[in-house]
Amino acid sequence: KEGGPSSSLNGSGGLSFAPGGFVALWSLSARTLSSAFVTRETVQDLSYHPVDRSLVTVGNESAISAWRAADVHGGRTSRAWIASLSGYSVSVDPEDGLMAIGGTGHAIDIFRYVGNRALSLNFH
Numbered sequence: 001k002e003g004g005p006s007s008s009l010n011g012s013g014g015l016s017f018a019p020g021g022f023v024a025l026w027s028l029s030a031r032t033l034s035s036a037f038v039t040r041e042t043v044q045d046l047s048y049h050p051v052d053r054s055l056v057t058v059g060n061e062s063a064i065s066a067w068r069a070a071d072v073h074g075g076r077t078s079r080a081w082i083a084s085l086s087g088y089s090v091s092v093d094p095e096d097g098l099m100a101i102g103g104t105g106h107a108i109d110i111f112r113y114v115g116n117r118a119l120s121l122n123f124h
Helices: none
Strands: 007-009 015-017 021-027 032-039 043-049 054-059 063-068 076-081 087-092 099-103 107-113 116-122
Touching: 021 043, 021 054, 054 087, 054 099, 063 087, 063 107
Parallel strands: 043 087
Antiparallel strands: 007 015, 021 032, 043 054, 054 063, 063 076, 087 099, 099 107, 107 116
8 A cells, every 4th residue: 555645533533634635436326435545646637547447646746646446445556757747637548548648837648558658748
């Protein structure tokens, strides 16, 4: 499991969280929380990667992260740096799994999978 922020019960019986981000996944049909996890970065976008069966997140750190969709509590499975200082959007092609990541600055990164950047497009 990855180190970093963790959750704990506070004195009032509720959860308290260390600074960072938090992702909650809901079952809309059952109207219940199916799982939740704390992240080191503040997550700004999340996509499902059908080829890897993972959740892909970008946030206020210059990184893209992958999480096992079946067991998000198992921790981050991989992480890679992106050209932008902060990632605002991640899109995944459902056919081949190519990912496009955009954020601050003038670059869009294209990844084959997290950890394998195919190219960076720079716009000036």
